[in-house]
C-alpha cells in the first residue's frame with residue numbers, strides 16, 4: 206500500500222497532509238526517515254509519524270459459515286482436529302467464531318474480527334434467539350414439549366423458557382425446532398436428554414433475524430450491511 210494511503214487509513218491525516226508530513230521528514234519507516242509519499246509499505250514495515258507508530262484501521266469482516274459436522278469452532282485444536290478456520294480459504298484477516306457449535310453440530314456460525322460485537326453477542330445478558338433443528342430419537346410427547354418450553358434442569362442449571370415445535374414425527378424419530386437464547390455448553394442436547402430423547406442430528410438454522418437459508422454446508426458468505434446493522438443494534 207502506498208505510504209500516503211497507509212497514513213490516511215490510520216486516521217491521523219488526509220493523503221495530502223500525509224504527503225506534506227512525509228516530504229517534511231516527519232515519517233520514518235523501520236527507524237529511517239522516508240521522504241517519498243509513494244513508497245510501498247510492505248508487511249512488517251514499522252511506520253512512525255512524528256515519533257508515533259501508526260497502523261491503518263483494521264478492515265472489519267463479518268462472515269456467515271454453514272459449518273459441517275466434524276469441525277471444531279476453536280481457532281486451534283489440541284488434538285489436531287480440523288477447525289472451522291480451515292474452511293475459510295480466501296480470508297487473510299485473523300477472524301474468530303462468535304460463540305460455538307459442537308464438533309457434531311452443523312449450521313449457522315458467524316465469524317468476525319470485530320471483538321466488540323463478538324463480546325456483546327456472546328454476553329449472557331444478550332438475548333438473541335438461536336434457532337435449531339434437532340432430529341431426536343422416538344416420539345416426543347406433548348408433556349415433554351411442555352417441559353422443554355418451561356425450562357428443564359440440565360445439571361445444575363435450569364433453562365429459561367424456550368420456543369419448541371415438532372416439525373415432523375414418525376414412530377422412530379422426530380424433527381423438532383427449538384429456539385433458545387442461552388448458550389450453555391451442549392445445551393440443546395442436554396435439554397432433550399433431560400426429557401428422555403437423544404439428539405441424533407443438530408443444526409443451527411438462525412440467529413435472531415439472520416438465517417442460514419440456502420448457504421451450502423462448508424460454504425460461507427459475507428454478511429450484508431443490513432445484517433451487520435441488525436447485529437449491532439439487536
Ligand code: URA
Nearest residue numbers: 307310391392393394
Ligand atoms: N446446543 C448443543 O447442544 N450443541 C450446539 O452445538 C449448540 C447448542
